[in-house]
Amino acid sequence: MRRGRSTAIAVLAATAVSAGVRPTVAWADPQNRHSYVLGPSTAQVKPVDRRGYVQGPDASNVRPVAVTVLSGDVTHASGLAGRGTKATTLTMAPGGAPATVLLDYGKEMVGTPYIDAAPSGTAPPLQLAFSETRKYLSDAQGRLTGDGVGTGGYERRQSITPTAQSRVRGTFEGGFRYETITLSTPGTVTLRAAGVDFEAYRATPAQYQGHFLSSSDALNRMWFDGAYTVQTDMAATGVQGALAPSVLDGAKRDRKLWSGDLAVEGPTILASLGSNGAEYVMRSVLALLKLSTPGSGLAGFGVPSGGSNGLDPAYSNTYSSWTVDDAVGYFRATADTRFARQVLPYVEGQIAYDSTLTDAGGLLVTANVFGGPNSGLDWDIYDGPKAGVVAGANMLYYRVLTDAAYLEAQLGNGRKAAGHLATAARVKDAINARLFNPATGAYDLSETARGVIAQDANSLAVLFGIAPQSKVPGIVRALKTLWDTNGSRPYSANAGLSSVMSPFVTGFEVEALYEAGYATDAEKLLALTWNQMIDPKNPSYTGTFWENYLPDGTLQDGSISASHGWSSGPTPALTGYVLGVQPVDPGYRTFTVSPHFGTLTWAKGAVPTPHGPITVAWTGRSGRRDLVVNVPPGTTAAVEIPGRPAVEIHGGAHGATKSLVIDA
Structure with a gap:
């Protein structure tokens, strides 16, 4: 996964190491007290054949x-x-x-x-x-x-x-x-x-290095349908002139590289296909960077054949930010140090460019122009640019700074990492001082659109750790006012913007709900949004996830993509939060296991890593949970259950499997 508390742990720990200071992050509970018991598990996980959920065709x-x-x-x-x-x-x-x-x-x-x-x-x-x-x-x-x-x-x-x-x-x-x-x-x-x-990526069960199964048939289908959605968007070298393995935004349309889409597609690929699909992610990021102009915002759009259709590759400031997050997210999952060193100058260049767009208070200002590195365009291109001090753009600006700190820290540049963290802290303070609205209990759309609740900005504020913990319950309540029978509207009605529902943005809200400890609400939002897409009786069913849809649950017209990778958010969310596995150090050398149980009675799955698969299985109800974790060789896991000290498990030279009983 690319988001969550483990990111902050990794940045702080790596920064301390590169500066010659011993990290102070404490994980271990060596005596296994406080409601943990190590020993044989009584977990009884229902046998389910995951092959029945795989959508890819058996033959070409x-x-x-x-x-x-x-x-x-x-x-x-x-x-x-x-x-x-x-x-x-x-x-x-x-x-x-x-x-x-x-x-x-x-x-x-x-x-x-x-x-x-x-x-x-x-x-x-x-x-x-x-x-x-x-x-x-x-x-x-x-x-x-x-x-x-x-x-x-x-x-x-x-x-x-x-x-x-x-x-x-x-x-x-x-x-x-x-x-x-x-x-x-x-x-x-x-x-x-x-x-x-x-002629898309054809993944049979053998190509899946990761998987997810649970007591919910609907969630299982979401995980695998999300994976298949992205597979239909993957183009091998030569397909329609692609110069390298590419992850496109949609199977039908646009069939282009888009960094915002890749922010969801990359984690989906890495959670499901692992190293079998990693090159597609890496090559797509590098293709965007190759299109970027040094000293300006990074490209957020590209044509896989290397051509152009007239759209500025530096589509908008937010998409330049997503390009950074795509690059760092790939490094976080793979520990590809050569790649990290290759992209570092581009990441630093984006920060240098962003600094030219900030106002006296340190927040980023986007322009009312249709395209370009400072453009206020975003995922909802049909709404036009959002100009000025926009909350969503500044949440992503903060994310770019913490991404850069992570990258610099892991490459041994502690001083630069510390500098980026200091800037990020100032941006965070300014966001909370200038954009949080006590009257709504949420962040405003922008400094000029006061009282407007934006699904994207508020979800990212929780997910990126910008929102103070004391404000999170109010933000969740505000976000839930946007919910309808078929999902969440992207803005409150007073925004004057489109009410078309976006599974892209909703995927971030699902993660934010899990991150904040609202697992049951996350499950409900998953059901409201994606149950209609996994229903074979739905007239728009394709076994894949739609680009967007109207509030009544129908597609607006025939141009809407019914297989759009940016809507595959359930796949990485279920891996990262229900299994609870997220990397801390690159390549999962250290990682956290923090399952969010919700209403499920069991879940199990595998997470691909360069060290081998991490497997997690848990079962039980609120009174008792049995958890089994397999830790690959050369890695260390921190099992973190809210309200309990973390338990450290070392994989050692040969890997380790531990069973824990979690009592209420």
Whole structure:
């Protein structure tokens, strides 16, 4: 994980070491008193086969799971789904109705469509159309096949001409669940097969170095669906011209590098695929840095092919901040020191640039411009720039300073780390003095938008440790006023901004709730937001998570991505807070285990590290919890349960497994 109290411990400890001072962080309770008992565990964790939750296809050749005849003369349509030996025939008589079939792959696909055909006589072309949801899919004549309105939204079309007795491939398509095949000119085509060559990251159970299971089937599905969402956004070298393994924002749209999205996607990949996906994260960060201008804000946007679509790579100040957090988060998880030294000048350059944007009180000021390193644009581009002293931008400014302190401390530069921590402390004080509103019990959107509660700023204030502990309960109450039946609105109504709900921002609120000890509320927000996305009966179900949605739970139109990696927050949150594993020193050389039990009766899982997997399993109810932790060789764990002293477990040369009984 990239956030939480363990970060502050690591910065302080590493700074002390680099300055020649013995760290004073105390973890051990050597006599194992205070309601801990070491010994055999009585944990009875229900056996659940995690393979049933893995969404990735078993093979790169994927066939549809269902076929429906939409119009015209079609025989043996089910043959296209692999059920039966008979071929499928589409026939259109002169003046007759086009023959159209709808292929349903059951979940999000990325890749190149193909057909195996045996045409009768001169082969007429077939028209293909693709969409993530049936509501916005239309046939070759532009008529909607679902219950939507309009012109079909963001569906995509292509033409393919059959060749006798051979496989014909179309052109690459981003995310889609549905495909229509239409014969709209007179003739007959016999199809022996149709499908897609899958060209995203295909993760079978063997590729998962991490996993999560619990007593909640819904949470289990969220963890694995989040992982699959990001896998559909991963492009290998050469896919659509990608110059290196890349993590894109969406399967369908934009299919670009975005640092804000990567702030969630990177932890999702590292929590699920571990080293199997690490290069995608690392190369994406380096690609953004390569696009950055020295002495200015870092790039927060990029095209994986190295080209440009006219948008300034330095999209906004907040996205420049996320680029820093992406880089340091990757180092925190992997201990890649070579990478850390490579990115350090860019991190320091961002801090130097940010200092030119601060006012006399030390807070950062963003500009009312549409793009650029000082722009007030953010994740909600449709709301336009937020200019002035904006709370969210300053929460991220504080985060950049603590990120830089972590990086400098771990590389042995204690003096620089201490300097960044001192600046961060001043920024924190200024945020609390100027942006906290006692009347609402929360932080204002900005110094000019008083009384407006912003979901992002208040979540980050708790998550980054900016909010004083005494203020956290009030902030949580204020955030809950934004909740609705389908999740959280991003702003209070007096903001005058869009009410479109953002799973990206909600993921940070879930982490903030866990971080503050509100596990039951975190579970409720997870359910409100993501239960609708994991429901196969939902008309917009794709097995992946949506970019955003309207307060009524529907997608605004066909352009909205139904597989957007920035919405995969449940995956790293459940690993980092329900299993409770977060790194302290880079690469989990030291780490904390602090499970947040909530309403669950058991949970278990694995966390990938360079030293081997950390495994955690716990079971029980409020009166007693049994916890088993496996600590890899060469690492040290601190088991931290609120209200109890921490227990230190050393992995030693061969690793160690310890059982603890936690009494109420």
